Amino acid sequence: xxxxxxxxxxxxxxxxxxxxxxxxxxxxxxxxxxxxxxxxxxxxxxxxxxxxxxxxxxxxxxxxxxxxxxxxxxxxxxxxxxxxxxxxxxxxxxxxxxxxxxxxxxxxxxxxxxxxxxxxxxxxxxxxxxxxxxxxxxxxxxxxxxxxxxxxxxxxxxxxxxxxxxxxxxxxxxxxxxxxxxxxxxxxxxxxxxxxxxxxxxxxxxxxxxxxxxxxxxxxxxxxxxxxxxxxxxxxxxxxxxxxxxxxxxxxxxxxxxxxxxxxxxxxxxxxxxxxxxxxxxxxxxxxxxxxxxxxxxxxxxxxxxxxxxxxxxxxxxxxxxxxxxxxxxxxxxxxxxxxxxxxxxxxxxxxxxxxxxxxxxxxxxxxxxxxxxxxxxxxxxxxxxxxxxxxxxxxxxxxxxxxxxxxxxxxxxxxxxxxxxxxxxxx
Amino acid sequence: xxxxxxxxxxxxxxxxxxxxxxxxxxxxxxxxxxxxxxxxxxxxxxxxxxxxxxxxxxxxxxxxxxxxxxxxxxxxxxxxxxxxxxxxxxxxxxxxxxxxxxxxxxxxxxxxxxxxxxxxxxxxxxxxxxxxxxxxxxxxxxxxxxxxxxxxxxxxxxxxxxxxxxxxxxxxxxxxxxxxxxxxxxxxxxxxxxxxxxxxxxxxxxxxxxxxxxxxxxxxxxxxxxxxxxxxxxxxxxxxxxxxxxxxxxxxxxxxxxxxxxxxxxxxxxxxxxxxxxxxxxxxxxxxxxxxxxxxxxxxxxxxxxxxxxxxxxxxxxxxxxxxxxxxxxxxxxxxxxxxxxxxxxxxxxxxxxxxxxxxxxxxxxxxxxxxxxxxxxxxxxx
Numbered sequence: 184x185x186x187x188x189x190x191x192x193x194x195x196x197x198x199x200x201x202x203x204x205x206x207x208x209x210x211x212x213x214x215x216x217x218x219x220x221x222x223x224x225x226x227x228x229x230x231x232x233x234x235x236x237x238x239x240x241x242x243x244x245x246x247x248x249x250x251x252x253x254x255x256x257x258x259x260x261x262x263x264x265x266x267x268x269x270x271x272x273x274x275x276x277x278x279x280x281x282x283x284x285x286x287x288x289x290x291x292x293x294x295x296x297x298x299x300x301x302x303x304x305x306x307x308x309x310x311x312x313x314x315x316x317x318x319x320x321x322x323x324x325x326x327x328x329x330x331x332x333x334x335x336x337x338x339x340x341x342x343x344x345x346x347x348x349x350x351x352x353x354x355x356x357x358x359x360x361x362x363x364x365x366x367x368x369x370x371x372x373x374x375x376x377x378x379x380x381x382x383x384x385x386x387x388x389x390x391x392x393x394x395x396x397x398x399x400x401x402x403x404x405x406x407x408x409x410x411x412x413x414x415x416x417x418x419x420x421x422x423x424x425x426x427x428x429x430x431x432x433x434x435x436x437x438x439x440x441x442x443x444x445x446x447x448x449x450x451x452x453x454x455x456x457x458x459x460x461x462x463x464x465x466x467x468x469x470x471x472x473x474x475x476x477x478x479x480x481x482x483x484x485x486x487x488x489x490x491x492x493x494x495x496x497x498x499x500x501x502x503x504x505x506x507x508x509x510x511x512x513x514x515x516x517x518x519x520x521x522x523x524x525x526x527x528x529x530x531x532x533x534x535x536x537x538x539x540x541x542x543x544x545x546x547x548x549x550x551x552x553x554x555x556x557x558x559x560x561x562x563x564x565x566x567x568x569x570x571x572x573x574x575x576x577x578x579x580x581x582x583x584x585x586x587x588x589x590x591x592x593x594x595x596x597x598x599x600x601x602x603x604x605x606x607x608x609x610x611x
Numbered sequence: 612x613x614x615x616x617x618x619x620x621x622x623x624x625x626x627x628x629x630x631x632x633x634x635x636x637x638x639x640x641x642x643x644x645x646x647x648x649x650x651x652x653x654x655x656x657x658x659x660x661x662x663x664x665x666x667x668x669x670x671x672x673x674x675x676x677x678x679x680x681x682x683x684x685x686x687x688x689x690x691x692x693x694x695x696x697x698x699x700x701x702x703x704x705x706x707x708x709x710x711x712x713x714x715x716x717x718x719x720x721x722x723x724x725x726x727x728x729x730x731x732x733x734x735x736x737x738x739x740x741x742x743x744x745x746x747x748x749x750x751x752x753x754x755x756x757x758x759x760x761x762x763x764x765x766x767x768x769x770x771x772x773x774x775x776x777x778x779x780x781x782x783x784x785x786x787x788x789x790x791x792x793x794x795x796x797x798x799x800x801x802x803x804x805x806x807x808x809x810x811x812x813x814x815x816x817x818x819x820x821x822x823x824x825x826x827x828x829x830x831x832x833x834x835x836x837x838x839x840x841x842x843x844x845x846x847x848x849x850x851x852x853x854x855x856x857x858x859x860x861x862x863x864x865x866x867x868x869x870x871x872x873x874x875x876x877x878x879x880x881x882x883x884x885x886x887x888x889x890x891x892x893x894x895x896x897x898x899x900x901x902x903x904x905x906x907x908x909x910x911x912x913x914x915x916x917x918x919x920x921x922x923x924x925x926x927x928x929x930x931x932x933x934x935x936x937x938x939x940x941x942x943x944x945x946x947x948x949x950x951x952x953x954x955x956x957x958x959x960x961x962x963x964x965x966x967x968x969x970x971x972x973x974x975x976x977x978x979x980x981x982x983x984x985x986x987x988x989x990x991x992x993x994x
């Protein structure tokens with residue numbers, strides 16, 4: 184037992200990711216943690232999206248299953264699992280069967296390189312960002328397969344739209360990413376990096392998130408990426424492939440039950456994945472806000488208290504809602520459940536105040552908080568914007584975002600190389 | 612719905628297509644489809660996403676309302692008309708009651724006229740709200756639907772207080788009103804006016820200058836005023852094409868000549884103009900209601916009509932400006948207690964004819980937008 188604890192301690196003190204250290208055991212633990220965390224995040228996102236959207240739309244959202252509908256996603260998942268597995272008679276069986284798995288696989292595999300902290304990643308690949316873009320674009324294959332195998336008109340159109348959309352927005356997305364990568368090479372050695380951890384470390388050494396770098400170039404690149412990533416994940420206002428009012432449900436019209444839930448899972452984890460790319464590339468990944476302006480041990484302490492206070496705040500909201508619950512005996516179980524949930528959150532919050540935990544969890548907290556902000560944006564867009572038409576979507580992708588991306592890339596390169604250009608070519 | 616006589620001024624011939632064209636995809640949209648506003652079935656011929664042509668198949672909601680009329684007395688048929696355009700039931704009732712009154716040569720007393728105008732205009736707002744919500748939902752903006760439904764509730768509350776029903780109100784009787792206005796009716800209506808005027812701005816804030824909304828609605832589903840007249844299209848669709856035709860002004864009925872209001876028109880005849888026209892119409896309706904509620908006279912609410920309505924032999928056509936266009940009733944009386952024939956000219960049915968003209972050459976997504984902008988109610992199309 185003692186040896187085991189020592190083993191854990193020795194790992195925690197090392198400064199390498201398990202993949203880079205070749206430690207299979209820890210890599211496995213990390214994979215498990217990421218998988219569970221992601222599933223929980225998707226479940227939470229499901230509930231949050233319905234709640235937030237509902238409150239934007241003067242509704243209450245789920246209220247019946249559990250206090251404030253907290254158990255609704257679980258009930259839905261259960262329902263989907265026990266639903267009859269329907270495969271259309273004319274469908275191409277194998278392709279129909281394999282399509283959701285490809286989509287899920289692509290959506291989950293990208294998390295191998297997502298850096299939750301300097302050492303908190305499954306592995307640190309030297310081509311991390313390339314790997315992420317490459318694998319996440321594999322999901323289009325699954326979508327096309329799903330649309331084709333369904334052997335039905337609406338899914339086919341949905342799949343065609345989806346593939347065209349994802350392929351064309353990948354170009355703009357790639358250009359924005361390249362301009363961020365260029366920024367990593369602005370050091371004395373001129374060595375850029377594609378590693379996700381390296382990109383964040385470059386922001387750390389340059390003392391600036393890339394969104395503020397070469398203002399407004401970084402901001403524009405970030406904007407291009409932020410637009411492209413919504414299109415990439417087929418979310419409103421670019422949700423044409425699954426445009427409910429036009430194509431009923433797009434490429435997954437013929438899917439139901441568990442297979443459908445896999446598409447759902449993949450969509451949400453893809454959203455989290457692209458948000459983590461954006462956070463890593465432009466928003467400083469795991470770095471806390473204002474690492475340069477608000478320095479010193481006091482600010483370090485203040486910022487490291489954030490995780491605990493967040494959980495305490497959530498717990499406080501739970502307790503507030505508990506107090507507001509109807510006093511009728513029928514609500515007793517719900518009230519107790521909500522109080523218990525609040526208590527669990529408060530307990531986690533208190534644990535997070537412990538210095539040992541606090542300092543180790545801080546990176547993960549800031550990363551997740553930034554990703555959560557993106558998730559909120561996704562919901563906000565969905566509540567605000569109408570849907571683009573297909574040709575307009577293509578126009579935005581090819582005629583606006585692509586030239587913008589190219590321009591930003593060239594400008595970033597020029598500005599970045601300016602000292603060199605000044606030395607060698609330009610002698611006023 | 613393809614009568615060659617009515618379609619001759621328009622070029623509705625399908626373009627020549629080579630035999631066995633592999634590019635063409637025939638899609639059956641509806642009758643069960645989230646965006647066809649009921650049980651409309653549209654057969655789309657597509658080239659990729661482009662619409663080569665379409666055909667509407669209707670009749671899935673046919674209940675034989677006109678035939679039912681022949682077996683009911685005039686009074687008994689009155690509630691049935693509410694079930695045609697169920698989102699604008701009050702207008703339907705107004706049209707029917709006025710037609711029968713014309714046949715009987717009676718006129719509703721002034722108090723009844725004023726309350727009729729208030730309720731009808733409230734119903735016009737409710738109908739436009741429902742249109743706005745569903746139209747925006749079809750185009751992908753979810754939120755306006757809930758905003759409009761939240762505010763429509765206030766109108767429905769007034770209806771409920773007035774006659775107990777929210778949707779199929781049966782608010783009027785031949786010769787006047789079904790009920791005297793309840794205590795506080797005027798106050799409720801005035802409160803609604805104060806409440807609703809800023810809400811229109813709220814809807815407009817979400818949509819009118821929204822880039823995506825502009826792109827989705829401008830130059831979509833264009834129809835010229837000439838085509839509208841040729842196809843018999845009326846209502847906001849006609850007015851958005853630049854034709855200043857509103858039966859409330861052109862052939863005033865139900866006291867409308869006493870009220871001061873404008874007919875909003877558009878120029879381009881596209882989906883965006885139709886949107887603007889309907890938004891402006893809501894404001895004009897508020898103006899009319901304001902004038903009406905300020906000037907409600909005292910007096911009887913129903914004219915002296917016999918208990919058993921037996922109009923003299925004859926026929927009558929009476930039309931009103933329903934929220935969706937010209938709603939006409941053609942009633943033939945054989946002197947008995949039951950109409951010999953009732954023919955309804957529903958605006959939705961006639962406006963739906965324009966769908967093909969408006970959609971040809973556009974994309975699939977535009978078909979949805981155009982169905983939304985035509986503001987059809989299938990209960991009225993099929994009757």
